[in-house]
Amino acid sequence: MGGGMILVLLLPLFVSPAAIVPVHAVTQLASNGSRLAFNLSATCWSLIPLYLLGSIVGVTVFSLLLVQLDTRLIPLFIACYLLLSLWSERVDRLMSRFENFFVVGALQSGLGLLVGAPGPLAVTLLYKKLADKEAVIATASLFMLIGNICKITVFVVIGFRFSEYASVLLSTVLGATLGSWLGTRLRAHIPAQLFFPLIKGLLTLMALWILFRSLYQYLN
Template sequence: MLLLLLLISCLTSLLAALVVFGGGMLLIAILPLFLPAAAIVPVHGLTQLASNSSRVLFSLQDVLWSLIPGFLAGSVLGVAAAGWLWTQLPVQLLPLFIGLYILLSLWHSGFKKLLSRYENFIWIGFLQSGLSLFVGATGPLSTSLLLKQQADQNKVIVTAALMMSISHLLKVLVFGWIGFSYLDYQWPLFALIVGAVAGSYLGAKIRPPEPNPRYIYWIKLGLSALALQMMIAAVL
């Protein structure tokens, strides 16, 4: 089981390192086969922290550092407000709203023009980090905005990884504070983290170095497919 977890973690981390999306969502869809329900989100969070932070360390030169302070500030506020969101919003429908946001922001010109007046990484950090406490994989929120502002695929991938690292770190700290024992899952976590770091390393080595507009277009299509999947799952 541990070897299988290591392999799954490596492949999903490699996918995220190559195409920026999908790895975290694929992993959280597989973990219920191996873990009890209460452990899925915190274990996934720590694994994704290892995956994303190692991706950043292997490609520090590609981080868009100017975007990070605003995202960090929004993330702290988002996590602080997560408890309030839990009591005020229909949690089971949150993926529906996230998916709709992603689709409109990627493909609807009128919606993008409206968002441009208000959309910023403080707000994205608030949503991504806050909602990650109960949605799980919210990385497409920051990725969709990065794709609209940056054509270099490497900068998108690595900057998105740093933003997701911030979200997952805050999530891990919150679950530890409320009493989740990560030591109870030390060996599955060890296998998952080793696989995640290995996948990030392989992705950094084989990722194409040059920007490719067609590549970005396929990333947008993939994000749209994931958004639709989240929306359908929320409705059903």
């Protein structure tokens, strides 16, 4: 929980603004793919077609915005989005209104092109629709995997050169896989009443730091 958001806030330390989202997509492909592999039998396949269709529509629409966006603004956009999603009740209420898997797929995958980690829209809806925890984890992993594949496809089409970041991608993919393995063993030992406030505080501090750092670099 929060791993994708933490990653997207750390990547500006290692890659150019234009590479943040595509590198994030490949890393999360490894993360979600490995998590799905451990829970494949629990996947609720009947929910996939509507979400997949929404994802295709979402990335098609949002890709038009992506090619016109100044890449220097991407870290600013990410930081502002995360701060609003963490602290604005109005934004939180707005996100909670999307109860359709087509709409959630379009927003989750489409917004992911611009902000990398658009928040747990699909997970929130899955918790309302599915009673089994393993089914939620497996289906959410597949949803995210679909979004990652859609994003990577868009960046390949527009000419992003993933090969230039091969060493970074190797490190992040290995780290994501190791993190999934380690997190699975540690999460049962951390109480939720401690874990979630810590994650929210960490994300807030990192978002503020990226916001001010990016503003300084953009204005200078």
